[in-house]
Amino acid sequence: MKNRLRVLRAERNWSQADLAERLQVSRQSVNAIETGRFDPSLPLAFKLAKLFDARIEEIFEAEGEEGTEGI
Amino acid sequence: MVFFACRNRNFSPMQRRSLAKFGSLMLLAVAHWAAEHGTVAKSLVMVLDLLPAFPIMMMILVVSQYLTRETDEFIRLLVMRSLLWGIGATMVADVVLAAVGSDPRGLHFSVVFNIDVFVVTVGVAMRVQLWRAQ
Secondary structure, three states, X not given: OEEOHHHHHHHOOOOHHHHHHHXXXXXXXXXXXXXXXXXXXXXXXXXXXXXXXXXXXXXXXXXXXXXXXXO | OHHHHHOOOOOOHHHHHHHHHHHHHHHHHHHHHHHHXXXXXXXXXXXHHOOOHHHHHHHHHHHHHHXXXXXXXXXXXXXXXXXXXXXXXXXXXXHHHHHHHOOOOOOOOOXXXXXXXXXXXXXXXXXXXXXXXX
C-alpha cells in the first residue's frame, strides 16, 4: 500500500522519531509504514488521519488504485 | 542476549519487564541443566527433571502476556515472526539431533537444549528484523 506519510511528515518538519512519539509507537514502525513494508491496522490509520487532520484515503492509497477516481 | 536487552533503554519499561521475566525462566532451565551435570543427589535430579516443563509453560505465559500488552503492532508482528523462526529452528534442531543421536556411538544431547535453540533463534531473528527495519 502506498502512502504520503513521508511528505506529510516533512511538511510539518517532524522526524520519524517525532511522529513515532505522537503515535506512541516505535520509530521502526513509522519507518516500516513509510517504506510500505508494513500496513497499519485501522485504529492506527485513524490515529494517523487524526494527527495529520486528513482522511485515511488522503494518506493511504491501495496499489493499482491510481486513476480510478470517478469510475 | 536477553540480559543485555533487559537493560536496553530503547525498550519500553513493559518490554524490559517481559524480557526480565523471560530471562529468569531461562536461568531456571540453566540451573536444571547444571544440576543434571553436577554432583547433586539422584532423587533431587529426578525432581529437577520435571522442572523443564515449568519454565516452558511460564515462558508461553510471559510471551502471551507480552503480546497482549504490546501496543506497537509492528513490534508485535516482529515478535510473532521471531517466535515462528524459533519454533522452526527448534524443530529442525530436534530432527538433526535425533539423527545424530540415533548412532549409539554418536553424541547425545539433552532435550533441555531445545530451550536454548529456541531462545537464541528468537533473539537473533528479532535482532535481524529490527536491523532491517532501521
